[in-house]
Amino acid sequence: MSDTGEKGQRLKKIPAMDIILNADWLQSWLEKLGRMRVKRVINGELSQIRKDILENNFEFNFDEFKASCLSALTFSSRPSLRRIINATGVVIHTNLGRSLIADEAIEAMTEAAAHYSNLEYDLKIGARGQRNSHIEDLLCSLTGAEAAFVVNNNAGAVLLALSALAKNSEVVMSRGELVEIGGSFRIPDIMELSGAKLIETGTTNRTHLFDYERAVTEKTSMLLKIHPSNFKITGFTAAPERKDLAKLAHENNLIFMEDAGSGLLVSPDVINLPANSNEVTIKSCLEHGVDIVTFSGDKILGGPQIGGIVGKKKYIDKIKKYPMARALRVDKFTLAAFEATLRLYARENYDEIPTLRMIRRTHDELKEQAEILAGKLSVKIEADIKIIELYDTTGGGSCPEIELKGYGVSIKHKYGAAHIQKILRNNDVPILCGARDDEIILHVRTLKDDDDEIIISALERILNA
């Protein structure tokens, strides 16, 4: 009993909300965040203190309370979604927003945001138009497709295409391609949601044309091929050629669909992929007889988040008309950014597309950048600073087998890598980097021009303290 009494006494020392809200030190925050937000933050701090008193026998201390309120208020005054610096060398990092978009795409988004637009208005005839019309012709000319449609993302594109084209029928797929991507996109789940029935064939490592042939019944409507984006099966493997699958599909009046995942619009050598790489362009999928190809806009394509669907007009028309399409439609900013990105492809201005530019950066260029950053850091901080050769990756479920040779700056300091990484993560502009052998590693491939100064001043503050 006396214990509860003691805790009761301690709880009583906590000031009331009204009194706290009238304190001088809170007035500027009330203006900056609004009374509702401040109250919510203080409430959070107060519940934590009550919990600490009851569970851990804490004593209320006003100075500590004030300090933790101020840090919580500072935290909540920052936008939740904000810029970070990517020094990980992973170009398309799903957790960090995948692709940065080109300057022209940013301009197009701003323009679409600030003004009325002909989003769904046909200026030629002066009547209602289609939002898809702004990108269809560009996508067709870049991929050789008869027709094209875009939705919110590739998961949506696959779901929509399966629903519109294969609902209540059987879809045959290789067991080697039953993939999960990023934890939430699992082909069997998407298939179930679409109302199509998944028929698995072959084995994990080898699936032959005869496996597909045997799996086809009178209920089959589609053969589906999925790009195994984030892994590679090596060793004793087999998969039929696209053209053979296309032939089988068309002989049986089936649709041949492929989820290409990343969606290369350029020949693999443009991004220095080896000739034997698994990556194929959307155009070559279609040339080999695939009827419908789906892909993401913000992976290796380097545009905004979008799901592209290209292929035969008769199927695309069905997809466009399917009611689910309305629920997955893209917004005007995304559409503006995507059109601008496609125009850069049409002009072959690949280096203006940040994702392609970062992947294409040369060894010498990266070395020089690492030397400059290491040089500037050496002047400002006392630590063991070196430039090192390392491997970067494209990431984003693109080309898992490709390692990009890059450069970085390694920093060894008595504070230890994990500690420094943690402080960098909590910087005003958070900085994410790698670590190895208790050294932090800054990969330079993914840094932007003005990132250097921010990194230098953060490390100066942290390491010279």
Ligand SMILES: *Cc1c(COP(=O)(O)O)cnc(C)c1O
């Ligand atoms: C990334 C990926 C998806 C999911 O695409 P989102 O644009 O993220 O919805 C689907 N299929 C494959 C093969 C992928 O690589």
